[in-house]
Amino acid sequence: MASDGKVRIGVIGAGRIGKIHIENLVYRVPDATVVAVADVDVENTRKWAAPYGIKKVLAEPKELINDPEIDAVVICSPTDTHAEYVIEAARAGKQIFCEKPIAQKLDTTKQALAAVEEAGVKLQIGFNRRFDANFKGIRQLVESGKIGEPHLVNITSRDPAPPPIDYVKISGGIFMDMTIHDFDMARYLTGSDVVEVYAVGNVLIDPAIKDAGDFDTAVTILKFANGAVCTIDNSRQAVYGYDQRVEVFGSKGAATAQNETATRVTVSSESGVVSDKPLYFFLERYMESFAQEMNDFVACIRNNTTPPVTGEDGLQSLLIAMAATKSAKENRPVKLAEIG
Amino acid sequence: MASDGKVRIGVIGAGRIGKIHIENLVYRVPDATVVAVADVDVENTRKWAAPYGIKKVLAEPKELINDPEIDAVVICSPTDTHAEYVIEAARAGKQIFCEKPIAQKLDTTKQALAAVEEAGVKLQIGFNRRFDANFKGIRQLVESGKIGEPHLVNITSRDPAPPPIDYVKISGGIFMDMTIHDFDMARYLTGSDVVEVYAVGNVLIDPAIKDAGDFDTAVTILKFANGAVCTIDNSRQAVYGYDQRVEVFGSKGAATAQNETATRVTVSSESGVVSDKPLYFFLERYMESFAQEMNDFVACIRNNTTPPVTGEDGLQSLLIAMAATKSAKENRPVKLAEIG
């Protein structure tokens, strides 16, 4: 930490999500300073970064990782580089925030986690939805016992539009790319581990997604160690916007989070009573959760506590995603124990 | 009462509201029997009444009033005949239900109430909204003290479309014809009496209403004996349907009744999230309250209790309507004590 007690941060990758984290770290995380950014496009990143008062803009992530003025790295580069940077950062003794997933492969993931373990550094995985006030509120209701033992969890998670086909091809598939957030959410809400998965995938929106070997519509059932059962339904195209709702039903009641909207305005006219659509996509919907995520990452470093989303959490969601992918392919329930 | 314990009822006037009461009395009020109906259009009424098993259909209300087989009369004839039939029915010793208002004039109303008083019969006035589950629920919340002392009451009461101009001309004006229901609702909800009224009337919808000497848009403030203040807003034309909402705000909280709708369906599409408009008009909206009203009328006869809406309630609402009419005309607050 710097002499002023602030955590000095280097960010690897200044793409869409990297820029969000930088803006939040600069303006909304009082206990952090962004010391350096590394991005292949040094020139544009330098221009972009100037108003934020960031001095070092580098082309080479490893230079950043080994900078002695940096306490922690925030890894926002393409997925296939995550594990490598995690390992290097761990070896350099840095605290680590890594966007999800660590890797699409199990052994790579495990190697990264082993390096973190060996170095004794912290690793937080970028499951940002845990920091949303709605879902956190429901988690607290479960934890407090107010809705009793969880019996059923329903997660609706639909994107407003499919990603480009080129992205679909390298995404690892819908369960690895999209549903993985819901897998983490299900574990977070119940506080229990998944033991078995049954998943169904269809292509109902765009045949090109089928050609790319993926699904655009999926339903997953998760069976938890504590007996709870979770359903997740996904679509790559909800024409009305980003549909993000959860419900936990327990022995003493149910807690439900409805969609956030831009306003609470309703218009009554001859054609009906109309209210706002859900906020369009994750940038609008989860803006606050990204800021909270960074604050909590910085806090766990300063207070030397366990990160709110651990490497183990990242591993478990990967295992579920792999099991779901296998289940959808083989049309049978797959136990997590079968994977890895 | 009949030997089977049922209250034997004669209905005067088989127009729109008369038919509703008859249907409810026949099918939904187990403790009543409709013995006779009187209507000027005997022939059509006879045809209409046949399937309900009503034996006597008469042209002459007075014959019905004096029928010894009848315990109670339900007066649904035109407003200007109400007082006369109330007086005759009282003199004949019948229990009386009379649609609102007893009369548009104060002395006529008082004469009718005096006759009822003298005869010692019961008189219930047709303020049907008191029997709606929503408003009754709010009244109970006030009575139970759960929202504390009432400080503010807001009533929104808007019709879907103006009545025919010919009706407007004989209606007594918007305050006497339409807002009178809201005046009674305000008294019902607060359990307190009105001491002063300030009312504003405008014509914003149809100039013909102005020509008829009436308003189509009105706002009224009622000051209650207990210090509470009530606002009522009225429009003769809410294009989205019959808008009937109330709120009571008190020292411990607020209770609000939203509009009833035909379904709880919402449709999310590119153009927004659309839900149902309010139920169209009073027949749809207050169908249940009409049935409950008749049941409660019959029950007060059988149990010999005070009717749930008394002649005094009818008188008070008339006084408020007269004060509001005067206030809107003279643009000044008018005390109820000024009237009558």
Next chain:
Amino acid sequence: MASDGKVRIGVIGAGRIGKIHIENLVYRVPDATVVAVADVDVENTRKWAAPYGIKKVLAEPKELINDPEIDAVVICSPTDTHAEYVIEAARAGKQIFCEKPIAQKLDTTKQALAAVEEAGVKLQIGFNRRFDANFKGIRQLVESGKIGEPHLVNITSRDPAPPPIDYVKISGGIFMDMTIHDFDMARYLTGSDVVEVYAVGNVLIDPAIKDAGDFDTAVTILKFANGAVCTIDNSRQAVYGYDQRVEVFGSKGAATAQNETATRVTVSSESGVVSDKPLYFFLERYMESFAQEMNDFVACIRNNTTPPVTGEDGLQSLLIAMAATKSAKENRPVKLAEIG
């Protein structure tokens, strides 16, 4: 039909649901007359039926079935008698309404359907939820194409409290007894047939239900011929009441039906903003749908049209229930083609 054009009906079984049908037929189905009721408890049924003006109360269903004054029978006796009475009524040339299910066994069901087919009479199965305004509204949205091709269907169907264990034992299991309504709903909403089922059952509420060989918590996935996927979640005990919601998500939008409540009142106080719980159970929630169901049954007889819920619909839901039961037992997806 009677000379007055009314359909003359005999009701078999005057238990809870039989009484509801009789009341509705008498008071709310103008085109029907209840001519006779058969029930083992003749004496009490006679007392109960008297105020409804029903002349014949019999101990013997077969007497009723063969009564030449009867056009149609409504079968509300215990499930294990349904098929027998359907067959007899068909042979007697009566139109038939039969509570669900026709039978818990496939061959019995098929025998009953064959008898109906041979006799050329109508058979309507008692899936009353199809007649609820909410679900009918959603079906119409799907049919009209307003929400596009259905991709996902989510049904939440939770009872307020488990039935007595003695009933559980003979119920055929949760999928046959409870989820069968949801299976029919899924078919109704999508207008498509189910090809495969995957079901999970747990006992999380009462171990006695486990001892009885049944589940109290269940999740089912239905795969439809048209590619849509449906999730159904069931619980035998939602402490907040009868939770009955559906959602259909399609290529052009989503339609959702929320729970019905007794009022639209909300109370804001220091402890939050509180609104009504869902209506308690099926009698409260589906009262209107039962009346509509009888009206539609009578209308299909009078107009000589296909019943709104056919024997084939009954058969399909049975097949799905059998597949779900098998799936939950064997923990694998089961094709409908495997059954029967």
Next chain:
Amino acid sequence: MASDGKVRIGVIGAGRIGKIHIENLVYRVPDATVVAVADVDVENTRKWAAPYGIKKVLAEPKELINDPEIDAVVICSPTDTHAEYVIEAARAGKQIFCEKPIAQKLDTTKQALAAVEEAGVKLQIGFNRRFDANFKGIRQLVESGKIGEPHLVNITSRDPAPPPIDYVKISGGIFMDMTIHDFDMARYLTGSDVVEVYAVGNVLIDPAIKDAGDFDTAVTILKFANGAVCTIDNSRQAVYGYDQRVEVFGSKGAATAQNETATRVTVSSESGVVSDKPLYFFLERYMESFAQEMNDFVACIRNNTTPPVTGEDGLQSLLIAMAATKSAKENRPVKLAEIG
């Protein structure tokens, strides 16, 4: 403006609202730089301001006003100093943002406006609610004609708790201090001017407020030039939080803004269905509107356009507040033309 195109701002008064404006200007208004802050408590303000990179912290507002490095001043000092600083800033050729009200007296207000007029500088008044997404949305619906001509406006505006009695004494009274925001809102929503006011004030919460010569509960009716009528209800104590709702009802429909809440979570349990209370008070509720307000102030300077809330808007709301105060005192409708 600075060479980088940013508007250089000096803030007078670093109390609660001053600090909010500074934080927003620093972090959320990219086109502004906070150059200086003036506050009587120089020492604490210097400490507080350091992390925001503000170099000049002064004791003397006039020094700040005359600083040639400053383009615009934001006046957040106590109300009784507003007019003086507005006049000095105007004479110094600065652009001006002034918290509401300019003054509690009419002549002082007019002198300040005259100075602004003469200097040809911009003056924006701090009616922050206009910048809230909900109310802006409704204004846009009115402007677009989607709800037709406005007929009725209902504003509910209730504080969670009364201010300290010492504040009440110097506040100018509830209409000047609290309802003034609603007066501006009513003018903003309708786009029309108020011609007459009728107001009722009561003390139902705390007798000390009566002793201080003020009301804690108030209802106001505004009559607009265009015929629309507005009701405003105020309470100093809504135990469930800060209640801020508006409705505009017009010839083509109605637009309503409900309260904002911290989450969209609802909990269903035996005791009901509970959702969040409104956000507690103005800091929580209007945080976004304060940021938007500063952005729009800076934008109107950079683009040389009329401020979104003008000195005339400030004057009009003052006139309405004075008329309301007079009306409540004299219990009669008061024309704005009577004031000033």
